[in-house]
Amino acid sequence: MDFTLLEQNVLIAKGLTAEQLNQLAAIGVRAKSDFSTIGDVATLLEVMPALDPAVAAKVMEWAVGAAAAPRPQATTETAKMIIDSADAIYCTHCNARQPKDYKTGDLCPSCGKQAEPVQSCYWCANSGPGKFCRGCGAEFVPLAEYELAVLLKREGVAKDDIARRLKAMDQAEKDSLWSRSRRIHG
Numbered sequence: 001m002d003f004t005l006l007e008q009n010v011l012i013a014k015g016l017t018a019e020q021l022n023q024l025a026a027i028g029v030r031a032k033s034d035f036s037t038i039g040d041v042a043t044l045l046e047v048m049p050a051l052d053p054a055v056a057a058k059v060m061e062w063a064v065g066a067a068a069a070p071r072p073q074a075t076t077e078t079a080k081m082i083i084d085s086a087d088a089i090y091c092t093h094c095n096a097r098q099p100k101d102y103k104t105g106d107l108c109p110s111c112g113k114q115a116e117p118v119q120s121c122y123w124c125a126n127s128g129p130g131k132f133c134r135g136c137g138a139e140f141v142p143l144a145e146y147e148l149a150v151l152l153k154r155e156g157v158a159k160d161d162i163a164r165r166l167k168a169m170d171q172a173e174k175d176s177l178w179s180r181s182r183r184i185h186g
C-alpha cells in the first residue's frame with residue numbers, strides 16, 4: 001500500500017472499502033497519479049468490475065477531475081446553450097437527475113456513464129454530446145428517431161422544426177413515417 005494516509009482516507013470517504021483499496025494496489029494502482037493512467041470511469045470499472053459505478057465516478061472525479069469527462073471547448077455559443085437549457089438534465093442511462101452545475105459531457109453521479117452520450121447530427125453529420133449539434137445548432141433527437149429525422153430533412157422540413165415535429169408526433173404518425181422511409185429505401 002503506497003497511498004498516503006490522506007489519500008487512503010479520501011478514497012474510503014469516496015466509498016471504497018479497505019479490501020477494494022488492497023485490490024487497487026494489487027492491480028498496480030498505488031498513487032493518485034495512477035488513476036490518470038486509468039483515464040476514465042469506464043476503464044476503472046473494467047479493471048475493478050466489482051466496484052460500484054457511482055463510487056468509481058466519485059473516485060475518478062477526485063483523482064483525475066475534468067480530464068475523466070472530456071468536455072467541449074467552452075465557446076460562448078455552448079456556454080449560452082448551457083444557460084438556455086434551464087430545464088433539468090436526466091441521465092439517458094439511469095434517468096437520474098443531474099446536479100445543478102451539470103455541464104455537457106459530465107458523468108452521471110448515479111451510474112458513472114456519460115449522462116448525455118455523444119450523438120450524430122441528422123442535419124450536418126457532425127457529432128457531439130449534449131442537446132444541440134455544435135456544428136449547426138440542430139437539436140438532437142433520440143437515437144431511435146435518427147432515421148426519421150433524416151427523412152424529415154429530405155422532405156424539406158426546416159432544421160429548427162425537426163426535433164419539435166418528432167416530439168409532437170404520436171406513435172401512429174411515426175409508424176407511417178417509418179413505412180414511408182422503408183418504401184424509399186426499398
Ligand SMILES: [Zn+2]
Pocket residue numbers: 091092093094095096108109110111112113115
Ligand atoms: Zn446515470
Ligand SMILES: [Zn+2]
Pocket residue numbers: 121122123124125126133134135136137138
Ligand atoms: Zn448538425
